[in-house]
Amino acid sequence: MARYRALVVDDEPDILELIEITLGRMDIDTTTAADLAVARKQLGNGARFDLCLTDMRLPDGSGLDLVAEIQASRPDLPVAVITAYGSMDTAVQALKAGAFDFVSKPVDLQVLRNLVGTALKLSDTRSFPARDRRSRDELIGDSAPMQRIRALIAKLARSQAPVYISGESGTGKELVAHLIHDKGPRAEQPFIAVNCGAIPAELMESEFFGHKKGSFTGATGDKEGLFQAASGGTLFLDEVAELPLHMQVKLLRAIQEKAVRPVGEQRETPVDVRVLTATHKNLEQLVRDGHFRQDLYFRINVIELKVPPLRERREDIPRLVEHLLSKLGHDARHRLSDTAVQALQAYDFPGNVRELENILERAVTMAEGEIIEAEDLHLQTNTASDQPTTAGSPPPPGSVPLEDYLGEIEKQAILDALDQTHQNKTAAAELLGLSFRALRYRLKKLGLD
């Protein structure tokens, strides 16, 4: 088999030599260029390359230009940039321009090897069909916005850039993240999804980065963190807006340095993880209000992918219904009448696709015949304020001690919120004006979890 070939563009002979030796040990031949003019010549003479690595500051211009030119003339050639220490802005610019990844100086050889390994997988396979067959991960919908999202997923799967997925609850953000992973070179490695709101603040650092035995009370052995568990693969941070500020600083460092330091450990170790994030909250607003760090926002939001609410793509509903029914395992038996489908298409779906899934599941469970009619769907048309409470009323004041009385009211409010949000705790917490963690605490306290 022919050996791989890389084009490395840098004006510092020492760096060229270091990279050439490192790549040589990975069975990759290197063609070097000390400036843009030579690089263009190498690219222009028809030579086959599997990878290009370019410094950002070159004697006759910027590596960004080369990234853009390669994007235009050889979009299948993965190009990564070498950035000066601490110049994250340039790295972000390069990723936006189409570089698939970056490595910062001084070049950490392990980071370089990881990056090169990923690049070679990219040039080996144009797509990653093994995972495409899994119907679980199918993104249903032919509406214009869904077609755009599908094309974007295919493009983003080839990049290593952080992607920030925004959209209301239940729109399919996690599914999109999964697909970006499944269709890319990391597909055979782990995809780890974490709900940032579900980890208690005091355990967060150890959950993310791991800990050494004895580093705190209860640390009875070494523990691997989520970053290490996702090694080689993708870490999907859902509800990233819920990260406390002290963790935001640590996450920023992990993403920038591509290294983590377990609690109680002196040294950082390199990790090769692609980070994808999502939230249904308005992160830009949270940055403006000082609740989310701007530097982290810029870092995770290199590329934003907006998943539209279901009510903005109603034409997708019939196919989604079919797909979700078959996922429920009821396709053979149940189907919706035309009026039932029309009723769904007229409904606003505050809980989006997840709500549609729940509505169908309930309807199928309760259905007596094969055909599900509009009234079997029990679509809610009333607003939150005029909805009856779902679990009865609290006892009259004075009939029980105040503490119990208040507890009962709290319980009702929580049950109502969960009902309205179809058991989505994140959305329920928001409805109640509580943090996810505070809701979890109350659920436990009231014996509702």
Ligand SMILES: Nc1ncnc2c1ncn2[C@@H]1O[C@H](COP(=O)(O)OP(=O)(O)OP(=O)(O)O)[C@@H](O)[C@H]1O
């Ligand atoms: N376009 C789609 N095609 C098929 N299934 C979908 C689609 N969109 C969403 N789903 C399904 O709907 C459910 C909710 O999707 P998902 O969990 O990805 O939403 P989310 O936006 O991450 O929600 P949250 O904000 O609450 O975390 C999942 O079971 C998912 O598989």
